[in-house]
Amino acid sequence: MAKVMLEVRELTTKYITRFREDVYAVDHVSLKVEEGKSLGIAGESGCGKSTLALSLMGYYFPPLHYTSGEIIIDGHTISGMNADDVRRSILGKEIAYIPQAAMNALNPTQKIIHFIEDVIQAHNPKTTKKEIYELARERFELLGLPASVLQRYPVELSGGMKQRTVIAVSVILGPKVLIADEPSSALDVTSQKMVIKMLRDLMEKGIIKSMIFITHELPLLYNVTDDIMVMYAGQIVEKAGAHKAVFDPLHPYSKGLMGSIIVPEQGLRNVKLTAIPGVPPNLKKPPSGCRFAERCQYAKPECKAISIGMRDVGEGRTYRCIFTEQELREVYKNA
Amino acid sequence: MKGYRKYFLNKLGWFAITFVFAFLLNFILPRLMPGDPVAAIVSRLAQGMSNTSGVQAIYQQYSDLFGTNKSLLEQFFIYIQNVAHGDFGFSFSQYPRTVADVIKASIWWTIALQFPAIIVGWLIGNTLGALAAYLKGGFDKVLMPVSIFVSNFPAFGMAVFFMVIFGVNLKWFPTSGGYGFDLIPSFSWNFIWSVIVHYQLPFWSIVVIAIGGQAIGMRSMSIYELNADYVKYSRFMGIKDRKIVGYVFRNAMLPQVTGLALSIGTMVGGALVAEIVFSYPGLGTTLLRAILGQDYPLISASTLIVTVMVLVANFIIEILYGFIDPRIKAVQSD
Ligand SMILES: Nc1ncnc2c1ncn2[C@@H]1O[C@H](COP(=O)(O)OP(=O)(O)OP(=O)(O)O)[C@@H](O)[C@H]1O
Ligand SMILES: [Mg+2]
Secondary structure (H helix, E strand, O other): OOOEEEEEEEEEEEEEOOOOOEEEEEEEEEEEEEOOOEEEEEOOOOOOHHHHHHHHOOOOOOOEEEEEEEEEEOOEEOOOOOHHHHHHHOEOOOEEEEOOOHHHOOOOOOOHHHHHHHHHHHHOOOOOHHHHHHHHHHHHHHOOOOHHHHHOOHHHOOHHHHHHHHHHHHOOOOOOEEEEEOOOOOOOHHHHHHHHHHHHHHHHOOOOOEEEEEOOOHHHHHHHOOEEEEEEOOEEEEEEEHHHHHHOOOOHHHHHHHHOOOOOOOOOOOOOOOOOOOOOOOOOOOOOOOOOHHHOOOOOHHHHHOOOOEEEEEOOEEEEOOOOHHHHHHHHHHO | OHHHHHHHHHHHHHHHHHHHHHHHHHHHHHHOOOOOHHHHHHHHHOOOOOOHHHHHHHHHHHHHHHOOOOOHHHHHHHHHHHHHOOOOOEOOOOOOOEHHHHHHHHHHHHHHHHHHHHHHHHHHHHHHHHHHHHHOHHHHHHHHHHHHHHHOOOHHHHHHHHHHHHHHHOOOOOOOOOOOOOOOOOOOHHHHHHHHHHHHHHHHHHHHHHHHHHHHHHHHHHHHHHOOHHHHHHHHOOOOHHHHHHHHHHHHHHHHHHHHHHHHHOHHHHOHHHHHHOOOOOHHHHHHHHHHOOOHHHHHHHHHHHHHHHHHHHHHHHHHHHHHOHHHHHHHHO
């Protein structure tokens, strides 16, 4: 078995709002990503994908707060570490982040190269500007970005170029884990393709060792990642290999989600698109039972009463439901 | 750089056009005031004279001297010619002093009072505003209402307030003039000390108002910048908070620089009130006297100085801005 690059056990974090309300947006999330693998995270807007991405960094600042759980990167537990140590020896170096709306992630009044200098010197204060420039130029060219970008201000770059620049800057220190939050949303198709190709290159060229890719565009995940996790209301509801997750989902929510999208490949032309009725629960007071029960057409009274655990059906497949695999397949067939 | 040159020339063009109009208005507006200033001077000189034709002759002489018997258009061209040679003519109200003389004597007082006051107010205000945004909590909760209150205080109110509290009640500082009325300007310790003491009340009454306004602006700019995406991203790249705060304040500061330039440009007009309340011997007091005495040449020259200062400050800022802020440069070069 390959080395595990990122392991997360029962990670729980919450937002504390200005009005002192708690929002439980990441609730007992566990996951594993092996060396050379990528994991996709899907789920509808507001289910906590971005919050999970932030929580995985192990570096918390208001309004996000750590509650419990463990984050282990390449064998080192980073949860519970002193915040300044995390900043210096983990962020950017072991684990890096590409924010949602990466286009706005660069300081508008700073040249790209100066930001890179700040990033590298935050970790290795002794590196000279010349070394940094050489490293950056080499890395940018390896990733197909012109070196002239380094001397530009963010406003002088197009949206797609900015996005790719942010990605190149994020991985400048060669992190083991890259977390990309919707890196290609809000881009035109051509730029989107270039971004995806760049992420693939990062893995192939060994600049990063593993990746978590977050998006609401399922077809994209299916094409890019090895495994897919489906999130609902702050919890993982299903995890499986990409193909299984898309074409043979088990959890009723995943089933509904996959039914609401078009995956061009498999000739599903005459499949009716369905929408899931209802709205997700309020994360300030999540229900104690199954969080999807309210919207689930197969729900039984028990679903709302007892907390539902994950079921492991082997081959790396897990899902969170009161029904067994058999029972689920049975009801789906009759539907 | 080609785009930038176009930007520069464009700004220069606007600068020239604005200047011409301002120059025109500076000349015409004071002269539209009702009343005859020459008659006022003559009646002052001719006090006790009963000889009507003598008074008439004096009147004639002064009208010739000041050129008031010519048409406005003629006066204007003569005025342009003279100004081009740096000659602003005689002051009506303080005849036989020339306008240049009067202004030279007062402008340094104004600059020495307002320039440091504006800079100090700007620095303190911006620091406080930035700190309020960064520290939040109690500091912010106290500073903000105070700043809003203070910055909305009318200038004369603040000056009178300072005068009553620190001058009249506490008697810490003198309440009027630029130095003790019994002293003659000299480089003696006595005189310098008197200037310093007289400086305090007008100075702080201007500073306090400036602090309030700047702090409010800087606080909102900093809050906006602190929530910008690049702050979060920089944090997750492991950059130290201290450095990130540096980015934030630099960016928040850029719009504040415009504010600084404008208040330097408008310093004569803006804080004229403090000078008047404290009878400070600066341009503000001079301008007030000129208006009361219908002293056209002095009014025109004073307002011309104000105009030129505002225009130059604006111009410099717009040019500098293109260099400081790449966003503006990018827009301008398109
Ligand atoms: N700063 C915050 N303070 C309080 N609650 C927040 C904050 N940011 C997000 N939330 C809440 O946390 C939940 C999860 O938000 P999150 O941004 O993680 O969703 P998401 O899955 O990334 O959605 P999207 O697909 O729209 O990006 C939402 O209910 C949201 O209202
Ligand atoms: Mg999101």
